[in-house]
Amino acid sequence: MAGKKTTISVIKADVGGYVGHSSMHPDLVTKADDMLEVAAEKGLVADFHVTSCGDDLELIMTHTRGPEAPDIHKLAWDIFLAGTEVAKKLGLYGAGQDILKDAFSGNVKGMGPGVAEMEITERKSEPIIVFMADKTSPGAWNLPLYKMFADPFNTPGLVIDPSMHEGFNFLVLDVIESKEIMLSAPDELYDILALIGSPARYMIKAIYRRTDGEIGASASTQKLSLIAGKYVGKDDPVLIVRSQSGLPAVGEMLEPFAFPHIVEGWMRGSHNGPLMPVSFEDATPTRFDGPPRVIAAGFQVTDSRLIGPVDLFDDPGFDMSRNKANEIADYLRRHGPFEPHRLPADQMEYTTLPSLLAKLKDRFKSAK
Numbered sequence: 001m002a003g004k005k006t007t008i009s010v011i012k013a014d015v016g017g018y019v020g021h022s023s024m025h026p027d028l029v030t031k032a033d034d035m036l037e038v039a040a041e042k043g044l045v046a047d048f049h050v051t052s053c054g055d056d057l058e059l060i061m062t063h064t065r066g067p068e069a070p071d072i073h074k075l076a077w078d079i080f081l082a083g084t085e086v087a088k089k090l091g092l093y094g095a096g097q098d099i100l101k102d103a104f105s106g107n108v109k110g111m112g113p114g115v116a117e118m119e120i121t122e123r124k125s126e127p128i129i130v131f132m133a134d135k136t137s138p139g140a141w142n143l144p145l146y147k148m149f150a151d152p153f154n155t156p157g158l159v160i161d162p163s164m165h166e167g168f169n170f171l172v173l174d175v176i177e178s179k180e181i182m183l184s185a186p187d188e189l190y191d192i193l194a195l196i197g198s199p200a201r202y203m204i205k206a207i208y209r210r211t212d213g214e215i216g217a218s219a220s221t222q223k224l225s226l227i228a229g230k231y232v233g234k235d236d237p238v239l240i241v242r243s244q245s246g247l248p249a250v251g252e253m254l255e256p257f258a259f260p261h262i263v264e265g266w267m268r269g270s271h272n273g274p275l276m277p278v279s280f281e282d283a284t285p286t287r288f289d290g291p292p293r294v295i296a297a298g299f300q301v302t303d304s305r306l307i308g309p310v311d312l313f314d315d316p317g318f319d320m321s322r323n324k325a326n327e328i329a330d331y332l333r334r335h336g337p338f339e340p341h342r343l344p345a346d347q348m349e350y351t352t353l354p355s356l357l358a359k360l361k362d363r364f365k366s367a368k
């Protein structure tokens, strides 16, 4: 039935890696599947799909309770707690890594897991893509989202499809000040770029079509290091986009990833590296704990059911991008501990610098 309201909730966490931080043990996926099956029988979720990207457990759910529904967030939280128990029994690495709080209080935001949600009125046919990344942070979506929704060199639909021609509104979050601002493309393109070109601080949170306010994209914008006040692992973001019929086409959504742009993350969350688009099977970052990966799961959402997924980067069309990413990875690795491969001190997730400076303090003499 078209015209029905559906919420898509993607909630993810790293509750234990296998081996190290590289991949997912199948028992964690089975546990999540089993618990979601029970939730589906009870009518709590309409449909679900469990997958993984690197060491992150990804719960993709549909329901009719709207974004930030306490029941859905509690369900995800309980799954991550149960997953942590499985991880502890198997001795997986970093069991419970993203479980930062003890008691659930209605919403998993700020508790460790990453969340992207959108409520839609289903169109006659509703193609969506869930992008999931490992070994990077939410700012990684800024460049591809800009290309999808604001760059006519990527998305000819902005020029030639009358329903997209008015452009899109970008909701941008300042993670340092915890403030957000809505900016319009194309009128305020330069203002948008001035902000989102600094992806460690400004992150695109959501995008809406200007003509009718329809949502086109919703991203997870949690920053674990800001939540925890110390390094607890990269926040490995997720992104939901809606496609076709007046929104960017599936191919326009995937095309930005043909350019393996540089993102922060990789080894110890403290390095710049290329974002490599890969098939589900290749979402196992092992070279220097990377390079950072992104997978794309395509679904048709029909009557709140998830028809899919299609493994959208499983296409030789992305082979050159993967080769390019490897070449960039190799080039950057040759810098060893030097910037710009290593992140600047204030963006590194691990650093001995403060204790080192304290130790060397008295040995620094005034420069002559």
Ligand code: F6R
Pocket: 020, 021, 094, 135, 136, 233, 234, 265, 266, 267, 268, 269, 289
């Ligand atoms: C990055 C990541 C890994 C770890 C690295 C060290 O997001 O998860 O690169 O930072 O493997 O891990 P620990 O400190 O747990 O030994």
Ligand code: MG
Pocket: 014, 016, 017, 020, 021, 055, 094, 097, 233
């Ligand atoms: Mg991990």
Ligand code: MG
Pocket: 014, 054, 055, 056, 134, 135, 234, 236
């Ligand atoms: Mg991860």
